[in-house]
Amino acid sequence: MSLRAAIATAALIATALAAPPALAGDYASFQPIGFSSDGKVFGFEEYGIQDGSGFPYSTIYVLDTQTDTFLPGAPVRARVEEDGGALPEARRDARQRAAPLIDAYRLLDTPGLLAAYNPVTEADAAEHRLRYDAFAADPPFRKTFELKLEEKTFEAQGICKDLQKAIKGFRLVMAENAGQPVSEVLQDDARIPESRHCPTGYRIGGVVTHINDDGSQVHVVMVLVKSLGFEGTTDGRWIAVPTWPGR
Template structure:
């Protein structure tokens, strides 16, 4: 496949950058999130988060490709890039990360299986529960199937030494299905055993969305998009986790 065509296809698939408006004088940055897609057999999911870093005012783009069978990153990922200064182009940074994962995207056929965003709960949404989402696994009209309800519970953990100057307690989380296809449940589908150092000093989480993919002739793969909040010099920064849901 022509690499120039692939790069153009990737850029088109990940287009739709929301225009930036004026922010308060003191505000952390909340990364935007865009699913890239699934492998045909549903064993791999990739997504991008991007934004402008607080303070330095530099654009960044991070791409994660996850092996859903064991919840680990594929080799050579994540890809994390940041501009050198506030004159760096967001488009150029995003293109560089897309170029670095082009082979994975091509080999795994990720653009052929984009999946569906069946629920989304951004930080800017008013009047919604940040720790619960109810959804059907397919977007269709008439509707197919009964609702699922996913909930997030925050778990307290003593702050490690690296976080002591910012917070005394950090947060982990647990995901539970309280409804599966319309039936009441109380099933834990994910729980932190210990907050990994890669999350820095998390002070809270938001259940931001659910992405699904129907494996041809098989099951529906479900991914929870979880927003992780961290303290910053100008408020709180938000970055994304993709957590496989296995009801």
């Protein structure tokens, strides 16, 4: 091989290694922001690159953990709709827009604990079951919890009816509470909100915990919602299901 050919080949290899892989679905990442000091408010960020358009996006959710509803002004969404837009730009924009809410409840002061994480990249992990300890401690002091998720089938309605015959909902149950067997229903879908965008499945993605000064606990279960994406691929977006064990 000539020197010129060798240089050209090396350049092609370097370009291929530097280029991002072709997207095969848009699975958003999530980042916990934190809790209010009393645990009654929780915030998290969801971010990624849209499959198809290639636009970077970031959404910040701030919710009341007692009523499982968004606070006024949330969610806060940002998207960079231009060629070459960078994900950090979308994330900074979302943080700036959400700053009044984050600051009002001092969410950065109380980050909580990512007690369990079950990403879609974990090949051998169970999608619908997660067992975790509420806080880090030596074995005699740990408090173990278990979650189980069951998917439910609904007839497709609205725009989803033109895309698929059925959509999925879920029933989320706490099967173990601080080491004791229980059967506590945390969520049981009776209908599917349009915000889930024709869901096709779910995964228990993680749990963020916070222990308050009075000893009470709030756990936020992060559920990954799978839905129809660009050209038949899958989108993954996050919803938070809060619970107060022991209440």
